[in-house]
Amino acid sequence: GENVEQHPSTLSVQEGDSAVIKCTYSDSASNYFPWYKQELGKGPQLIIDIRSNVGEKKDQRIAVTLNKTAKHFSLHITETQPEDSAVYFCAASRGPIQGAQKLVFGQGTRLTINP
Amino acid sequence: KAGVTQTPRYLIKTRGQQVTLSCSPISGHRSVSWYQQTPGQGLQFLFEYFSETQRNKGNFPGRFSGRQFSNSRSEMNVSTLELGDSALYLCATSGGLSDTQYFGPGTRLTVL
Numbered sequence: 001g002e003n004v005e006q007h008p009s010t011l012s013v014q015e016g017d018s019a020v021i022k023c024t025y026s027d028s029a030s031n032y033f034p035w036y037k038q039e040l041g042k043g044p045q046l047i048i049d050i051r052s053n054v055g056e057k058k059d060q061r062i063a064v065t066l067n068k069t070a071k072h073f074s075l076h077i078t079e080t081q082p083e084d085s086a087v088y089f090c091a092a093s094r095g096p097i098q099g100a101q102k103l104v105f106g107q108g109t110r111l112t113i114n115p
Numbered sequence: 116k117a118g119v120t121q122t123p124r125y126l127i128k129t130r131g132q133q134v135t136l137s138c139s140p141i142s143g144h145r146s147v148s149w150y151q152q153t154p155g156q157g158l159q160f161l162f163e164y165f166s167e168t169q170r171n172k173g174n175f176p177g178r179f180s181g182r183q184f185s186n187s188r189s190e191m192n193v194s195t196l197e198l199g200d201s202a203l204y205l206c207a208t209s210g211g212l213s214d215t216q217y218f219g220p221g222t223r224l225t226v227l
Binding site: 032034036041042043044045046049089091093095101102103104105106107108 | 146157158160165173207209214216217219220
């Protein structure tokens with residue numbers, strides 16, 4: 001069945017350094033890959049997403065890369081700040097096909113930024 | 116624009132009872148999806164509704180059900196509660212041709 005593997009499960013970096021989180025998906029029909037940030041007591045917040053027709057997308061300090069052949073996608077956060085500390089989830093779906101709103105999530109990465 | 120609203124935020128029930136959770140989508144969003152989040156299983160898809168019709172269903176028992184109203188608000192129901200149903204229940208909504216899903220704050224259900 002559909003599966004998304006996410007690594008590492010925990011990541012600790014010094015403030016100002018970069019953080020990288022990697023995901024692998026199994027469903028070759030997946031073509032939409034969002035990343036969510038979840039802070040304690042809150043719902044997941046979309047931070048960036050990428051579609052299969054694009055290899056890389058950047059938004060200020062956040063970037064996502066996609067390798068469809070290898071079924072890998074990664075989140076890169078540069079110049080990390082204490083407020084980046086949270087749990088990050090990758091996900092994959094077959095969207096934007098009608099009726100394909102099901103997101104399959106990775107297990108999450110707890111990112112800690114040390115001052 | 117107001118975000119996704121979920122009520123109640125916290126709920127405590129006992130085994131065997133049933134519970135109904137509510138989700139109000141972002142204005143204009145017609146798709147509502149429900150997810151269960153637990154420490155052991157992570158985030159798992161329950162079902163998705165669009166225009167009052169269930170379009171997608173995850174691998175959960177029939178005790179989990181849902182519905183959507185004409186104003187796109189959605190409810191999910193869990194009958195005959197079990198201890199393992201304790202979780203954060205999240206709804207996510209999307210609109211138009213976009214499949215980008217925006218999550219609400221969740222309902223924390225504790226089953227005693």
